[in-house]
Amino acid sequence: MTAILNACPAPAKLNLFLHVTGRRPDGYHLLQSAFQLIDRCDTLDFAVRDDGQIVRTNDIPGVPAESDLVVRAARLLRETAGRPELGASITVNKILPMGGGLGGGSSDAATTLVALNHLWQTGLKRQELMDIGLKLGADVPFFIFGRNAFAEGVGEALSPLETADCWYVVIEPGVSVPTSIIFSSKRLTRDTEAVRITDFPDATKQIASSFGKNDLEMVATEHFPEIAEAVEWLSRFGNARMTGSGACVFSAFEHEHQADEVLKQLPSRWIGWKAKAMQEHPLARFLKS
Ligand SMILES: C[C@](O)(CO)[C@H](O)COP(=O)(O)OP(=O)(O)OC[C@H]1O[C@@H](n2ccc(N)nc2=O)[C@H](O)[C@@H]1O
Ligand SMILES: Nc1ncnc2c1ncn2[C@@H]1O[C@H](COP(=O)(O)OP(=O)(O)OP(=O)(O)O)[C@@H](O)[C@H]1O
DSSP: OOOEEEEEEEEEEEEEEEEEEEEOTTSOEEEEEEEEEEEEEEEEEEEEESSSOEEEOSOOTTOOGGGOHHHHHHHHHHHHHTOTTOEEEEEEEOOSOTTSSSOHHHHHHHHHHHHHHHHTTOOOOHHHHHHHHHHHOTTHHHHHHOBOEEEETTTTEEEEOOOOOOEEEEEEOSOOOOHHHHHTOTTOOOOOOOOOGGGSOOGGGTTTOOOSOBTTHHHHHHHOHHHHHHHHHHTTTSOOEEOTTSSOEEEEESSHHHHHHHHHTOOTTSEEEEEEEESBOHHHHHHHO
16 A cells, blocks of 8 residues: 655644633643634654554654654554554654644644544544544644634533634743643642633634633743743733743734734744634645645
């Protein structure tokens, strides 16, 4: 079998708000969040192999192939499908920062599950892929879900959410935040009152609104003052907030030129970029084409 798929997109996400509402007996946290897809993407190349090996073809500093979520995703899919003879070469072209709160590793894993399910013709349904994804990380099911979502549970209970068609400025403050450090902090509050999906503002009002907060932000900024500096700087232009467990910080703008104006003034010590809100995960359209 020779089949390839090149430049499959694995987009980043932003958590428009993120509330920690409780904790499960296994230590995982109960969350409520609005997940937003943006058009900044890692890209992955896949080639089916007939020798039964799953191989990552490139080096990623700090991520050995054996622990790469992409390799683990491919193995879990093969195992779940009961097809041990399947193999693949995978190249991961990373532009999303690790420990950035943009869900890069999770998105790479989701794209791997969807793309290999297609190439290997393993025929798993979306929900089955989401179940595999949850074993790899709390953010993976969202990227397979395929559209913006209101998330509950540990992040896996997803409902479709209408979000604004806007532009985001995202700042990378230059630090990598290990998610587990933030969630295990004694200083983290875990009792934010639950909201309802209908409390989230309509798409037309979201840019001006500062609905909710990111409960992980206080702990992350205490560990990493660089994040607090980026929030403070970006707050001069709009509502600025951290995404996920950090480190990246974002703000929404109605027009692209507004994002460009902000980026022109960005201090040189940070990396910053603009991204457009997406309504759907680009992989579905990509596979159809
Ligand atoms: C912060 C978010 O990015 C918000 O979207 C996610 O909740 C984190 O998702 P993720 O990176 O896929 O996280 P995982 O790889 O599943 O978990 C990393 C660590 O974060 C903690 N963790 C994660 C998710 C969650 N709901 N509760 C937790 O306590 C756990 O200690 C876990 O060991
Ligand atoms: N393909 C991959 N890409 C990035 N990180 C990976 C990958 N595979 C495993 N990892 C590990 O996962 C860690 C978290 O990376 P990731 O980029 O997903 O962080 P994040 O953006 O903070 O995610 P989240 O928003 O889900 O917390 C990395 O530090 C790395 O050790």
